[in-house]
Amino acid sequence: MKKSCAVIGSGIAGLAAAIRIASKGNAVDVYETNNYPGGKMKELNKEGFRFDMGPSIFMLPNLVDELFEICNKNPRDYFSYSSLEIPFKYFFEDGLVINAYSDVERYGREIESKTKDSKLAFDNYRKDIETKYKITNEVFIENSLHVATNFINRRTVNGLRNFHKIGAFKSMNDGNKSFFKDPHLVQLLNSYAAYIGSNPFVAPATLNVIQHLEINLGSYIPEKGIYSIVKALVKLAEDMGVKFYYNTTVEEIIITPQTGLKNKKVTGIKTNNSGVKNYDRVISNMDIYYTFKKLLPNEKQPERILNQPKSSSVISFFWGINKKFEDLAIHNMLFSADDEGEFKSIFEEKTVTDDPTIYISISSKHIKEDAPEGCENWFLFITVSNDQGQNWDELTKLARKNIISKINRILKTDIEKYIVFEDYMTPPMIEKNYSSPFGAVYGNSSNDKFASFFRHSNFSKKIKGLYFVGGSVHPGAGIPMCLNSAKIMEKVFS
Numbered sequence: 407m408k409k410s411c412a413v414i415g416s417g418i419a420g421l422a423a424a425i426r427i428a429s430k431g432n433a434v435d436v437y438e439t440n441n442y443p444g445g446k447m448k449e450l451n452k453e454g455f456r457f458d459m460g461p462s463i464f465m466l467p468n469l470v471d472e473l474f475e476i477c478n479k480n481p482r483d484y485f486s487y488s489s490l491e492i493p494f495k496y497f498f499e500d501g502l503v504i505n506a507y508s509d510v511e512r513y514g515r516e517i518e519s520k521t522k523d524s525k526l527a528f529d530n531y532r533k534d535i536e537t538k539y540k541i542t543n544e545v546f547i548e549n550s551l552h553v554a555t556n557f558i559n560r561r562t563v564n565g566l567r568n569f570h571k572i573g574a575f576k577s578m579n580d581g582n583k584s585f586f587k588d589p590h591l592v593q594l595l596n597s598y599a600a601y602i603g604s605n606p607f608v609a610p611a612t613l614n615v616i617q618h619l620e621i622n623l624g625s626y627i628p629e630k631g632i633y634s635i636v637k638a639l640v641k642l643a644e645d646m647g648v649k650f651y652y653n654t655t656v657e658e659i660i661i662t663p664q665t666g667l668k669n670k671k672v673t674g675i676k677t678n679n680s681g682v683k684n685y686d687r688v689i690s691n692m693d694i695y696y697t698f699k700k701l702l703p704n705e706k707q708p709e710r711i712l713n714q715p716k717s718s719s720v721i722s723f724f725w726g727i728n729k730k731f732e733d734l735a736i737h738n739m740l741f742s743a744d745d746e747g748e749f750k751s752i753f754e755e756k757t758v759t760d761d762p763t764i765y766i767s768i769s770s771k772h773i774k775e776d777a778p779e780g781c782e783n784w785f786l787f788i789t790v791s792n793d794q795g796q797n798w799d800e801l802t803k804l805a806r807k808n809i810i811s812k813i814n815r816i817l818k819t820d821i822e823k824y825i826v827f828e829d830y831m832t833p834p835m836i837e838k839n840y841s842s843p844f845g846a847v848y849g850n851s852s853n854d855k856f857a858s859f860f861r862h863s864n865f866s867k868k869i870k871g872l873y874f875v876g877g878s879v880h881p882g883a884g885i886p887m888c889l890n891s892a893k894i895m896e897k898v899f900s
């Protein structure tokens with residue numbers, strides 16, 4: 407029977423969930439606090455510059471295409487993307503520059519010519535991360551960890567049998583060091599921990615699967631920027647009959663019966679501007695922490711999950727630059743000379759280091775309309791602690807000063823004189839803009855080896871008709887994982 411369904415939040419996972427459920431003929435309404443869709447996938451248009459303010463690295467585009475395909479639409483009628491020849495350029499303080507070519511043979515030769523490690527070591531590493539991905543994909547990434555029958559199919563049993571190969575009991579850093587001796591390369595590969603807001607000296611080597619997505623499967627750029635994915639998905643959702651309600655905050659998920667332990671089910675939601683509305687099913691794309699604390703305060707709270715340490719955050723800057731930097735690629739990383747010290751400052755001291763690793767994304771190198779003629783749109787950030795009440799005004803000033811001096815040092819420039827537009831974002835702003843607890847960018851941190859088991863399932867075992875998608879629940883954060891959360895949710899939706 408067709409169901410009426412409310413989706414709370416229009417982040418990438420909320421959009422994917424709405425499309426999947428609508429594609430089955432259900433009636434879907436999406437409620438969004440903000441006046442725009444996309445959540446962290448937000449864009450900024452100012453003074454001739456366009457910036458993607460959240461994700462800039464686009465992997466596994468097939469997961470986006472799939473949403474169009476299940477609706478019998480051609481994804482290319484909605485948006486297009488291409489792969490990058492040099493997705494990343496890595497800069498080190500001692501002057502070394504490594505080009506991460508998408509052609510892995512060429513990348514291997516680059517490593518052999520510029521580091522102490524061989525192409526063969528790189529090839530072996532690539533095979534290892536592919537194996538890790540294949541094992542974890544079956545067990546964790548595309549399936550629910552919370553449905554017992556998932557553990558008795560042949561491929562999952564095979565995955566579990568190979569569990570020892572995923573490196574759950576050593577750190578990402580130790581995993582990387584077991585393949586490479588050159589500290590530059592180890593630091594480069596450790597930096598992928600930042601993609602999930604975690605510390606490579608603690609987080610399990612299993613997470614080196616992220617490198618597989620980028621190095622082996624490739625990095626892509628949507629022709630009109632990351633935000634064009636959001637626009638395309640909203641258009642697809644609307645074509646499938648989904649209705650969007652912006653500037654509308656869901657304040658409560660209504661559960662019946664209100665008391666008693668058995669036979670609980672969702673019956674609707676209450677919003678700030680249209681009161682109670684009845685629905686058969688509710689899918690929350692709000693962070694799981696606030697879903698329970700704010701929308702389900704009277705229900706038993708899954709404290710163990712909610713109290714897990716949260717991931718790191720970022721201080722980001724959006725700079726309109728009136729010069730072209732030919733030495734930079736679309737994605738660039740300027741590494742700290744002391745990576746261990748940097749992670750200590752983020753996760754233990756919870757402050758800003760003097761010598762931060764800086765990520766700089768310049769989409770205008772590919773998308774000419776993103777900056778005026780002769781200019782570039784720099785979106786840059788450093789990883790910082792999530793919000794623990796630090797003085798962010800002071801830390802942002804300090805971060806800006808340290809970032810400028812490092813850019814000047816490495817790129818041999820005087821960057822401040824080229825900044826013609828500037829905006830910024832801090833952890834408290836991330837919390838406010840996207841309802842992300844503590845301004846954490848990626849939900850719970852993945853520093854614990856069992857973190858995967860401490861993410862909430864994509865459905866409620868106690869409340870019938872209640873589902874969860876997004877970066878704070880299984881299987882985790884980042885565009886691909888969020889899309890998978892919606893895919894898993896659809897598998898258990900009934």
Ligand SMILES: Cc1cc2nc3c(=O)[nH]c(=O)nc-3n(C[C@H](O)[C@H](O)[C@H](O)COP(=O)(O)OP(=O)(O)OC[C@H]3O[C@@H](n4cnc5c(N)ncnc54)[C@H](O)[C@@H]3O)c2cc1C
Pocket residue numbers: 414415416417418419420437438439440443444445446447459460461462463464465654655656657691692693720722787839840841842847848875876877878883884885886888
């Ligand atoms: C600076 C930065 C860089 C990143 N870089 C990358 C990258 O390069 N590649 C990558 O893959 N990922 C990246 N990420 C991570 C990625 O952006 C997120 O994992 C993903 O976008 C989260 O999507 P989500 O579906 O969980 O929803 P979110 O984006 O968290 O959105 C949730 C939405 O729900 C709405 N909402 C919340 N509560 C309510 C309520 N009660 N009522 C109505 N609406 C509500 C919010 O307003 C918001 O719009 C980055 C993130 C940031 C911030």
